[in-house]
Amino acid sequence: MRVLVIGGNGFIGSRLMLALRDRGDSVIVVDRFPARTDVDWHEVRYLQADFHDHDVLDEVLPGVQQVYHSASCTVPSTADADPVLDIQGNLLGTHALLAAMRRHGVRRICYFSSGGTVYGNPQAIPVAESHPLAPISSYGIVKVAVERYLGMFQRQGWLDPVVVRPSNPYGPGQAVDGAQGAVAVFLGRALTGQGVQVWGDGETVRDYIFIDDLIRLTLLAADSACGAAFNAGSGVGTSLNDLCDRVRRGTGQALVAEYREGRAFDVRAIVLDVSRAWRELGWAPKVDIDTGIQLTWQALITT
Amino acid sequence: MRVLVIGGNGFIGSRLMLALRDRGDSVIVVDRFPARTDVDWHEVRYLQADFHDHDVLDEVLPGVQQVYHSASCTVPSTADADPVLDIQGNLLGTHALLAAMRRHGVRRICYFSSGGTVYGNPQAIPVAESHPLAPISSYGIVKVAVERYLGMFQRQGWLDPVVVRPSNPYGPGQAVDGAQGAVAVFLGRALTGQGVQVWGDGETVRDYIFIDDLIRLTLLAADSACGAAFNAGSGVGTSLNDLCDRVRRGTGQALVAEYREGRAFDVRAIVLDVSRAWRELGWAPKVDIDTGIQLTWQALITT
Numbered sequence: 001m002r003v004l005v006i007g008g009n010g011f012i013g014s015r016l017m018l019a020l021r022d023r024g025d026s027v028i029v030v031d032r033f034p035a036r037t038d039v040d041w042h043e044v045r046y047l048q049a050d051f052h053d054h055d056v057l058d059e060v061l062p063g064v065q066q067v068y069h070s071a072s073c074t075v076p077s078t079a080d081a082d083p084v085l086d087i088q089g090n091l092l093g094t095h096a097l098l099a100a101m102r103r104h105g106v107r108r109i110c111y112f113s114s115g116g117t118v119y120g121n122p123q124a125i126p127v128a129e130s131h132p133l134a135p136i137s138s139y140g141i142v143k144v145a146v147e148r149y150l151g152m153f154q155r156q157g158w159l160d161p162v163v164v165r166p167s168n169p170y171g172p173g174q175a176v177d178g179a180q181g182a183v184a185v186f187l188g189r190a191l192t193g194q195g196v197q198v199w200g201d202g203e204t205v206r207d208y209i210f211i212d213d214l215i216r217l218t219l220l221a222a223d224s225a226c227g228a229a230f231n232a233g234s235g236v237g238t239s240l241n242d243l244c245d246r247v248r249r250g251t252g253q254a255l256v257a258e259y260r261e262g263r264a265f266d267v268r269a270i271v272l273d274v275s276r277a278w279r280e281l282g283w284a285p286k287v288d289i290d291t292g293i294q295l296t297w298q299a300l301i302t303t
Numbered sequence: 304m305r306v307l308v309i310g311g312n313g314f315i316g317s318r319l320m321l322a323l324r325d326r327g328d329s330v331i332v333v334d335r336f337p338a339r340t341d342v343d344w345h346e347v348r349y350l351q352a353d354f355h356d357h358d359v360l361d362e363v364l365p366g367v368q369q370v371y372h373s374a375s376c377t378v379p380s381t382a383d384a385d386p387v388l389d390i391q392g393n394l395l396g397t398h399a400l401l402a403a404m405r406r407h408g409v410r411r412i413c414y415f416s417s418g419g420t421v422y423g424n425p426q427a428i429p430v431a432e433s434h435p436l437a438p439i440s441s442y443g444i445v446k447v448a449v450e451r452y453l454g455m456f457q458r459q460g461w462l463d464p465v466v467v468r469p470s471n472p473y474g475p476g477q478a479v480d481g482a483q484g485a486v487a488v489f490l491g492r493a494l495t496g497q498g499v500q501v502w503g504d505g506e507t508v509r510d511y512i513f514i515d516d517l518i519r520l521t522l523l524a525a526d527s528a529c530g531a532a533f534n535a536g537s538g539v540g541t542s543l544n545d546l547c548d549r550v551r552r553g554t555g556q557a558l559v560a561e562y563r564e565g566r567a568f569d570v571r572a573i574v575l576d577v578s579r580a581w582r583e584l585g586w587a588p589k590v591d592i593d594t595g596i597q598l599t600w601q602a603l604i605t606t
Contacts, residue, residue, distance in 0.1 A: 083452060084398050087390065095387050132435035136458070141451040148444040149386060155439070 002026045004064045006051040006097065007071025011174045011181070012112060012166070012214065014039050016068055019215045028060050031071070038173065038303070052096035061104040066222050069097065070112045075179045077263070079139035086138045094146050098153060107160040110222040111150060114143045115165035115231050115272045116206065125205075125237065126273035129165070129229050136267065147229065154227055162221045164214075167233035167272050171211030171292060172299035182243060183208055183293065187300055190253040200262030202241035205269035207233035210287035210295070220281040233272030234285045243289075250293040305329045307367045309354040309400065310374025314477045314484070315415060315469070315517065317342050319371055322518045331363050334374070341476065341606070355399035364407040369525050372400065373415045378482045380566070382442035389441045397449050401456060410463040413525040414453060417446045418468035418534050418575045419509065428508075428540065429576035432468070432532050439570065450532065457530055465524045467517075470536035470575050474514030474595060475602035485546060486511055490600055493556040503565030505544035508572035510536035513590035513598070523584040536575030537588045546592075553596040 003020050007013040008029030014036060021027045021044055028045045029035075035046050049056040051071050061067075073089035074082075094111075101109065117140030118133050133144045150161035174181045176188025189196045209232055217232050238246070241257070248255050277283040287295070306323050310316040311332030317339060324330045324347055331348045332338075338349050352359040354374050364370075376392030377385075397414075404412065420443030421436050436447045453464035477484045479491025492499045512535055520535050541549070544560070551558050580586040590598070 080455075084395060087395060087398070091394075092387060092390060095390070133437070134435070135451055136455060138452070138455065141448055141455070144451075145444055145448050148438055148447075149441070152383075152439060152441065152444070 001065045002063050003066045004028045006030050006069045009033050013070040015211050015215050052093035057100035061106050064106050067109045076137050076139040083138040086142050090142045109161050111163050113163050113165045115167040116270050118144050121267045125271040128273040163229035164218050164232050167207035167209050169209050169211050169214045171296050186247045190251045190255050195256035195258050198240050198257045198259050203239050205237040205239050207271045209234050210292040213285040217283045220283050230277045231272040231274050233274050235274045237271035304368045305366050306369045307331045309333050309372045312336050316373040318514050318518050355396035360403035364409050367409050370412045379440050379442040386441040389445050393445050412464050414466050416466050416468045418470040419573050421447050424570045428574040431576040466532035467521050467535050470510035472512050472514050472517045474599050489550045493554045493558050498559035498561050501543050501560045501562050506542050508540040508542050510574045512537050513595040516588040520586045523586050533580045534575040534577050536577050538577045540574035
């Protein structure tokens with residue numbers, strides 16, 4: 001079938017593009033950056049454009065059966081520094097995308113929300129999808145607003161949304177010098193023999209999900225008739241200090257941690273309850289953190 | 304003290320302006336409409352302007368100690384019809400206001416949110432402030448987003464917000480031909496002998512608060528050191544059918560109800576738990592619905 005991947009040049013988007021292309025879909029990618037050179041774009045139509053560009057959307061949407069929306073013009077730190085940009089680019093931008101889908105009668109959208117920010121500081125962990133959405137950062141506020149609008153348009157009867165809330169995805173293809181992705185950044189530093197900066201005391205707990213597990217869940221969710229939100233995590237919490245140790249053991253490299261002051265927009269601990277995806281989609285994560293570190297490390301040292 | 308009332312020409316804003324002026328404050332009003340002629344603007348500085356106009360804000364904010372923000376460019380029905388306008392006018396507009404406050408070191412803002420929409424369809428009634436914020440309408444989605452940003456800026460340490468979540472305010476001064484305000488609309492129809500349109504089966508339950516009770520709570524909240532959100536309702540639920548009966552009894556007029564299809568953005572029943580305002584501010588509503596209808600009716604027939 002014909003599918004559109006918004007943000008298909010990103011870490012998640014590019015892996016998703018590959019999975020869709022390889023299963024035989026006709027894939028169109030819209031991304032504001034030039035196509036990355038480390039993946040094979042064979043048979044994929046690539047448009048470098050803003051995803052909220054009406055003309056581009058009107059050109060690519062006819063005949064599309066599924067839209068995957070993984071674009072964001074912010075990460076948590078830049079969103080908090082400039083909430084107006086976050087709202088304009090991500091909230092209003094997504095409205096433009098949804099309005100274009102409506103014009104063309106395209107109903108199915110799989111939206112990448114954020115398991116790490118929509119719940120705020122969870123009342124208990126692991127946190128299920130039914131937990132109140134109580135974001136404390138601009139990134140999370142905007143993600144929640146988009147989710148609410150998706151639900152509203154679903155009730156209005158013209159949209160079939162499904163939401164994936166990834167925790168912290170990692171794996172081959174993630175930028176080692178990016179603003180997100182502790183596993184990739186740590187491995188990149190291990191490769192070059194540099195130390196890492198850790199915000200806070202290193203006991204911040206996150207739920208790292210291997211990219212292949214996330215992509216598998218995404219396809220199952222989009223292909224299902226489900227209209228719910230799905231947590232996409234490993235279900236296991238790992239502190240930054242623990243992650244450092246695992247990277248040291250997995251790579252055999254020294255990795256010196258330098259501690260910096262904590263950031264206001266970081267929640268203390270987040271681990272996702274992923275049992276809904278098991279119950280409704282038969283999905284469970286397959287790659288544990290040590291295996292995932294190995295797979296990512298091997299990809300890194302052979303490129 | 305010097306205070307700024309954003310939206311001071313509206314129903315809530317104009318009554319708030321009067322209360323502030325009459326207690327001796329130096330009041331500045333910014334409103335996009337020309338000043339209404341049914342209230343006394345003596346000693347009040349009135350600027351007809353958009354509240355997100357940087358130049359206007361830079362002119363009026365110096366020396367201001369409290370900002371009351373009661374402006375909205377939408378009501379629930381218009382917000383749902385044009386969510387982009389809702390986001391641009393109310394969410395981005397409020398960001399412009401807050402940024403201007405930050406520039407001028409003005410810390411205290413009393414924001415009028417919405418007790419009727421921020422909770423969505425409540426899990427149980429009466430609904431307390433701690434209930435999850437799960438809006439189902441654009442109006443509620445934007446109000447919740449603003450509340451979240453207020454909390455974020457409070458944690459960043461440069462803003463002292465307090466939030467008032469009114470249910471359905473009514474009383475003298477409310478437009479009888481407006482898009483909001485069942486009591487005023489019903490009384491206006493009773494006055495002219497017309498019937499009323501009721502959305503749904505008339506069993507939609509709302510919590511009507513008399514305007515004087517709302518203003519009293521607002522001043523207590525703004526003058527307190529509280530940073531929380533306060534429900535502002537009567538704590539009593541009244542169905543539209545019941546309201547019709549009370550208006551008939553209170554006015555002695557026939558009031559024929561015409562039933563129309565329900566609206567997707569209306570929650571079924573909402574009654575606010577107002578005990579937090581009692582505990583923290585010593586506030587309780589004083590005017591019951593029949594008394595309030597009488598006071599509003601008397602004002603209506605003598606103008």
